Amino acid sequence: MFRFNDLLDNILAYNKDASVELLQKAYVFSAKVHQGQTRLSGEPYLIHPLEVAHILTKMKLDDDSIVVGLLHDVVEDTYTTIDEIQEMFGEDIATMVDGVTKISKIENRDIEDRKAENFRKMIIAMANDIRVILVKLADRIHNMRTMSFQRPERKTKISQETMDVYAPIANRLGVSWIKSELEDLSFMYLQPEMYERIATRFKKTKSERQEYIKEVIATINQKLAEYNIKAKISGREKHYYSIYQKMEKRGLTFDQIHDIIAFRVIVADLKDCYEVLGIVHSMWKPVPGKFKDYIGLPKPNMYQSLHSTMIGPYGERLEVQIRTQEMHKIAEEGVAAHWRYKAGAKIGRKDGTQFEWINRIREWQEESKDSAEFMDIIKEDLAPEKMIYIFTPRGDVKEFPSGSTPVDFAYSIHSQVGNQCMGAKIGNKIVPLKHELKNGDTVEIITSTTQKPSKDWLNFVKTSRARTRIRQFLKAAERESSITLGKSLCEKEFKRFNLSVTKMTKSGTLKDIAKEFNFRDEDTLLASVGFGKVTPVQILGKALPHEELEKVYKKKETKLSKVISKFKKKKPKQRSAVKVLGMDNLMVRYAKCCSPVSGEPIIGYITRGRGVAIHTKSCKFAKAMSDERSVAVSWDVQDKLLTSAMLSVRCDDKKGILAEIANTISKTETNIADVKVRIMPDKTAICTFKIEVLDIAHLQKNMSNIQGLKGVISVERKRR
Numbered sequence: 001m002f003r004f005n006d007l008l009d010n011i012l013a014y015n016k017d018a019s020v021e022l023l024q025k026a027y028v029f030s031a032k033v034h035q036g037q038t039r040l041s042g043e044p045y046l047i048h049p050l051e052v053a054h055i056l057t058k059m060k061l062d063d064d065s066i067v068v069g070l071l072h073d074v075v076e077d078t079y080t081t082i083d084e085i086q087e088m089f090g091e092d093i094a095t096m097v098d099g100v101t102k103i104s105k106i107e108n109r110d111i112e113d114r115k116a117e118n119f120r121k122m123i124i125a126m127a128n129d130i131r132v133i134l135v136k137l138a139d140r141i142h143n144m145r146t147m148s149f150q151r152p153e154r155k156t157k158i159s160q161e162t163m164d165v166y167a168p169i170a171n172r173l174g175v176s177w178i179k180s181e182l183e184d185l186s187f188m189y190l191q192p193e194m195y196e197r198i199a200t201r202f203k204k205t206k207s208e209r210q211e212y213i214k215e216v217i218a219t220i221n222q223k224l225a226e227y228n229i230k231a232k233i234s235g236r237e238k239h240y241y242s243i244y245q246k247m248e249k250r251g252l253t254f255d256q257i258h259d260i261i262a263f264r265v266i267v268a269d270l271k272d273c274y275e276v277l278g279i280v281h282s283m284w285k286p287v288p289g290k291f292k293d294y295i296g297l298p299k300p301n302m303y304q305s306l307h308s309t310m311i312g313p314y315g316e317r318l319e320v321q322i323r324t325q326e327m328h329k330i331a332e333e334g335v336a337a338h339w340r341y342k343a344g345a346k347i348g349r350k351d352g353t354q355f356e357w358i359n360r361i362r363e364w365q366e367e368s369k370d371s372a373e374f375m376d377i378i379k380e381d382l383a384p385e386k387m388i389y390i391f392t393p394r395g396d397v398k399e400f401p402s403g404s405t406p407v408d409f410a411y412s413i414h415s416q417v418g419n420q421c422m423g424a425k426i427g428n429k430i431v432p433l434k435h436e437l438k439n440g441d442t443v444e445i446i447t448s449t450t451q452k453p454s455k456d457w458l459n460f461v462k463t464s465r466a467r468t469r470i471r472q473f474l475k476a477a478e479r480e481s482s483i484t485l486g487k488s489l490c491e492k493e494f495k496r497f498n499l500s501v502t503k504m505t506k507s508g509t510l511k512d513i514a515k516e517f518n519f520r521d522e523d524t525l526l527a528s529v530g531f532g533k534v535t536p537v538q539i540l541g542k543a544l545p546h547e548e549l550e551k552v553y554k555k556k557e558t559k560l561s562k563v564i565s566k567f568k569k570k571k572p573k574q575r576s577a578v579k580v581l582g583m584d585n586l587m588v589r590y591a592k593c594c595s596p597v598s599g600e601p602i603i604g605y606i607t608r609g610r611g612v613a614i615h616t617k618s619c620k621f622a623k624a625m626s627d628e629r630s631v632a633v634s635w636d637v638q639d640k641l642l643t644s645a646m647l648s649v650r651c652d653d654k655k656g657i658l659a660e661i662a663n664t665i666s667k668t669e670t671n672i673a674d675v676k677v678r679i680m681p682d683k684t685a686i687c688t689f690k691i692e693v694l695d696i697a698h699l700q701k702n703m704s705n706i707q708g709l710k711g712v713i714s715v716e717r718k719r720r
């Protein structure tokens with residue numbers, strides 16, 4: 001059994017300045033409060049925190065982390081409070097223990113219905129102090145190692161969670177030995193038969209493989225000696241789960257998988273890496289497409305190495321990884337390599353910031369108010385999707401799902417950069433917003449203060465972070481302009497009663513009215529006027545007695561609804577042929593893009609300060625507009641007005657045809673407001689008529705008349 005003295009020996013071996021007193025105090029305290037508790041195996045509970053601390057010494061972490069390992073379950077499982085921990089061990093340790101405790105609480109829930117907020121708490125606790133994650137990973141490893149005493153359904157549940165959350169986190173942090181061990185343990189519980197099959201075959205072929213490893217190492221060594229390169233070479237078997245993944249991915253059986261060994265060549269410096277690569281490539285033929293330069297293009301978890309697969313001495317696949325000692329340390333320990341005890345260096349909570357992933361999480365949780373949204377971002381981030389690596393101009397590497405665009409990249413820098421992104425520079429080329437980034441691109445974002453996100457961006461961005469930010473912007477901008485519009489609509493109407501929005505806001509009247517309408521505040525009320533959900537007259541109805549309103553509107557009806565429905569603009573010139581639901585006093589104009597004609601299906605859109613624009617329902621511009629700004633409108637049949645429409649007539653370029661068409665139009669008592677003719681190179685002409693028609697039937701009659709003329713090729717409604 002592992003004892004406290006062994007733990008001390010371990011720590012002192014790498015940190016001779018470790019505070020034995022502090023560690024002892026933590027051990028004694030943990031032993032005292034866990035006294036009498038046992039694990040499912042029947043062993044004393046204390047074994048667990050001791051083992052967790054042991055795993056942490058394997059990562060060579062600082063004393064504080066080891067202390068947290070010893071204390072990590074005392075708040076969760078004993079009567080000890082965080083305050084007591086703080087009093088005895090100080091704030092840093094207390095905060096970390098609190099972080100680990102919070103994560104444990106979440107674990108006891110079902111993965112499926114784990115609430116977004118809890119997930120968020122867990123990630124935040126981790127991101128705030130990376131040591132919390134490392135302690136949690138050590139805790140998870142020991143629990144997985146000793147899980148045989150758990151009930152079967154617990155085993156499956158915990159294993160699935162380990163596979164879904166903890167192993168990917170270990171991978172993100174680059175602590176590869178933890179990732180492999182967690183994956184293999186989960187694999188064993190989740191797919192026991194498959195695990196067993198692989199394990200059996202693996203053991204059977206073991207001695208054979210050892211022979212092979214020796215042989216390959218000797219061959220490489222000999223060759224390197226010729227070139228005077230000093231290197232440490234080893235051959236390591238891959239872990240079961242990664243073998244299983246290979247089998248799955250390539251649809252092969254165990255016996256067909258030959259690259260279950262990775263040969264590692266560890267050399268003194270960078271240039272040796274490339275030299276060794278050249279040497280092994282001269283010994284064995286490299287498999288095309290299997291060379292990866294993670295030195296030039298490190299993984300986001302900072303992993304660096306050269307990888308190449310070659311055809312080995314027996315025609316088998318032979319994988320070699322080449323790296324320096326320093327790279328090797330990071331490959332094995334990841335974030336822990338940066339976090340470990342360093343003589344003379346005090347480790348701060350903010351360490352680990354060189355890890356892109358942790359910085360990203362910190363940023364996200366600061367920016368994202370909505371937990372569900374935050375969870376989506378993290379889940380997407382942990383999913384083993386195909387990723388590409390993109391460089392910033394400063395040489396930092398960022399990771400994106402493949403298919404990402406400059407907009408995704410811009411939002412990963414900052415929301416503001418995303419919002420003002422105009423395009424990007426890749427090398428010397430300027431690329432548009434939609435451009436698909438390629439692995440290894442160095443991207444420089446071009447911004448402009450006049451740029452704004454558009455709805456269209458949502459169609460091509462790949463990261464949920466960009467999507468969320470764009471939606472947020474559009475929502476805020478729309479609300480902003482709705483408030484402005486609502487305010488000006490109200491001001492206009494209020495003036496007639498000597499009232500003003502500004503004064504009513506100051507006096508608080510508007511806020512009270514907003515409450516009556518069940519709105520949060522006056523801005524929301526004004527926005528809803530902008531959206532056309534509430535009319536200024538309805539607001540006046542709450543602010544003034546009905547008699548006052550009637551005086552101005554000069555109507556006898558007592559009911560306010562009647563006042564609204566009867567009210568119309570007085571000048572007949574401004575009367576429109578369109579009724580806007582509940583807003584008869586609104587300014588109406590016909591959109592030039594589709595020039596609707598009476599009788600056509602139409603829809604209204606509230607514009608900024610220019611009243612309601614009437615579009616045809618099929619207008620592509622109208623379709624692109626937000627639903628919240630749309631208002632139902634209908635043609636007022638009693639109030640027929642002439643509306644203008646554009647016709648584009650393509651005809652032979654022959655004498656008199658224009659007069660003939662014009663004549664035909666006049667026959668239906670249609671006024672021609674304008675006409676333009678363009679002669680085309682193919683001896684045809686395009687005549688554009690602006691005509692004024694009563695309704696759609698009137699227009700269609702004209703179109704069919706023209707179509708019937710000799711020499712006319714086509715007649716089309718012209719829209720912009």
Ligand code: MN
Nearest residue numbers: 048072073139
């Ligand atoms: Mn524990």
